[in-house]
Amino acid sequence: MNIKADKMRYQVNKAGYRLILLGLSVSVVAMFRIITPVTVRPNAEIAIEILINIVLLLVTFLAAERCKFYSKNWAFGSIAIGLVHLARIFYVPKNLLAASMISQTQYTIITLLLILSAFFIMYGGYITWVKYQILSKHMKEMGN
Numbered sequence: 162m163n164i165k166a167d168k169m170r171y172q173v174n175k176a177g178y179r180l181i182l183l184g185l186s187v188s189v190v191a192m193f194r195i196i197t198p199v200t201v202r203p204n205a206e207i208a209i210e211i212l213i214n215i216v217l218l219l220v221t222f223l224a225a226e227r228c229k230f231y232s233k234n235w236a237f238g239s240i241a242i243g244l245v246h247l248a249r250i251f252y253v254p255k256n257l258l259a260a261s262m263i264s265q266t267q268y269t270i271i272t273l274l275l276i277l278s279a280f281f282i283m284y285g286g287y288i289t290w291v292k293y294q295i296l297s298k299h300m301k302e303m304g305n
Contacts, residue, residue, distance in 0.1 A: 166299035169292060173229045177289035181225035181239055184281030185218060188246060191274035194267065195253055201262045210253040217245065221282060228289040231296055239286025246279035 192214045196207055221242055227235035250272050258268040 163299055166295050169231070169296045174231055174289055174292055177285040177292065178225050178229040180281045180285030180288065181221060181228055184243070184278045184285065185221045185225065187274055187278040187281060188217065188221070191271055191278060194271050194274060195257070198263055198267060201257060206253055206256060217242065228285060231289060231293045233290060233293045236286045236289035236293060239289065240283045243279040243283030243286065246275050246282065250275050
């Protein structure tokens with residue numbers, strides 16, 4: 162009997178949960194780095210970026226909560242959310258750079274923040290998936 166796996170039945174997935182929340186926090190910082198420079202003129206693109214961010218924040222928080230309890234589907238969902246954060250690099254920040262509303266340094270910082278956010282969220286999803294595999298294998302061995 163695998164005692165570590167058995168303990169997982171009663172303990173939450175702290176590592177995956179915290180990594181996803183860390184990614185969510187970094188995502189918020191990236192959003193504010195995108196929308197707050199004084200040279201950025203509000204337009205429909207910025208409004209859409211804010212709406213996308215609000216939806217991503219809500220879905221990411223839901224993913225973190227579900228991953229806390231070893232949800233396989235939300236582990237993959239977290240990886241998908243991370244990919245969305247990576248894709249965001251090529252939309253608003255790139256357009257703001259092309260329109261000279263942000264500097265190359267600001268763009269680099271935003272890009273790094275979005276990459277970090279995606280990494281943390283995707284890694285949290287990966288940890289959840291691995292722990293799900295361990296727990297489900299243990300449950301099958303126990304006959305549940």
